[in-house]
């Protein structure tokens with residue numbers, strides 16, 4: 339996975355639940371493009387048309403609360419979102435995103451407006467708002483999550499390692 | 508060493524060494540469960556990981572409940588993937604109509620106190636009702652459990668929530684659960700476990716405790732553990748293994764005055780937008796729904812039947828009822844509850860998630876107001892983003908169905 343990239347920000351608010359990321363009625367499919375077609379539809383019906391591949395989603399607190407559906411981060415990833423930056427995430431969403439290889443960063447004090455150019459450095463854990471010339475540090479992640487993301491997700495991680503190694507936490 | 512919380516006790520046993528809050532650890536998992544929303548992706552990920560048979564097929568459960576029976580050919584194919592996986596690997600399948608996953612795991616004795624249970628469904632926290640550390644994960648995490656029999660996690664800090672006093676007649680476990688979510692807030696327990704205890708809980712049945720633990724995830728909790736005082740199970744269990752040490756340390760301690768509690772309602776679109784029923788009296792209602800893993804059990808249907816006995820739902824109101832399992836449905840058929848509710852105008856839906864998650868069946872119209880016994884009222888949750896969903900107890904929902912508007916069930920009785 340590329341560890342440094344830039345993208346245009348799409349900024350939304352607090353408490354965006356997984357039902358609004360992808361409604362329950364669309365989750366019953368293995369065709370991931372179907373998911374992407376309806377991503378964030380109940381939050382912003384125009385999101386799909388505004389999104390360019392590589393854009394970054396910026397949100398407030400508790401992003402991804404609610405259901406455990408992994409279809410939520412999958413829909414974002416397949417639609418072309420390169421990373422989600424939020425003040426903090428709901429627990430299951432955060433884990434799911436890492437497991438499927440969608441970078442997620444917790445930045446408690448990020449300031450950005452929609453359209454700002456942001457740069458993300460996963461290895462350094464740094465988010466820069468290039469438009470506003472500001473720089474932020476993301477909260478540290480456990481090593482196991484860094485390893486999983488580094489290998490492109492949990493499927494690849496377990497294919498390589500076979501199981502979880504307590505000493506790699 | 509300081510005393511342990513319930514989460515620390517259970518996770519220490521599964522880590523094979525003492526672990527405390529904030530520690531990262533790998534644990535052995537006792538059981539894994541997935542639904543038709545999450546199983547197809549989990550099976551795909553499991554195969555991609557190189558898996559052929561789950562680590563323990565007898566402790567791997569597949570439940571077809573979210574869109575059940577299949578509403579279209581696309582979903583029928585997903586159900587078939589689950590049936591085929593069960594045939595091939597020996598994993599246990601619950602097919603169409605048997606009931607909602609969480610109800611089945613407890614009703615069918617698939618989970619016991621002190622176990623570490625992982626489910627690919629966020630309301631897996633329900634099993635905290637009997638003192639299991641049970642938590643929801645996504646499909647790929649569940650696939651990893653099937654592959655390895657293990658998972659990694661951070662031992663959560665714990666919030667202690669005490670509900671003092673006995674609740675008054677007319678107030679139900681659901682009111683307590685909604686009050687709890689209102690008090691702690693939507694993200695109030697994110698990354699943390701919640702221990703729920705107090706005098707109000709002691710007389711409660713396992714069914715009622717399930718209603719309470721179920722809403723743990725509506726506060727973001729990793730696990731919701733109800734203390735075992737008063738818990739009755741049909742087998743012996745070690746209560747000390749699911750009780751905290753007296754000197755356990757908590758990040759927060761909160762109390763709710765159970766004796767003062769009025770029936771509660773959560774307003775759309777947030778489960779934590781909880782108010783006393785009094786604020787909403789007179790709100791016009793189009794749809795009333797009784798069911799789900801929160802309130803689809805026999806005592807919930809009984810509560811509704813007490814109110815609907817000999818009455819008819821108000822003109823223009825649709826009342827839908829779904830028993831949480833076939834066993835619940837059968838019991839309600841045998842004791843006459845089904846007849847009472849049907850005579851009052853209720854439409855029975857198959858045992859399963861039904862309208863709860865908007866996948867099929869009972870989708871409300873634009874601008875319609877729904878009162879539901881479910882746990883979530885997010886925008887679009889029931890399949891239409893233009894509908895408004897209020898969450899309440901079975902008695903409040905039944906009373907609204909009769910009156911055509913939100914009323915205090917106590918006012919209907921005289």
Ligand code: SF4
Pocket residue numbers: 573607608609628630799800801859860863864881882
């Ligand atoms: S009844 Fe609703 S909340 Fe419960 S498992 Fe089904 S969809 Fe989820």
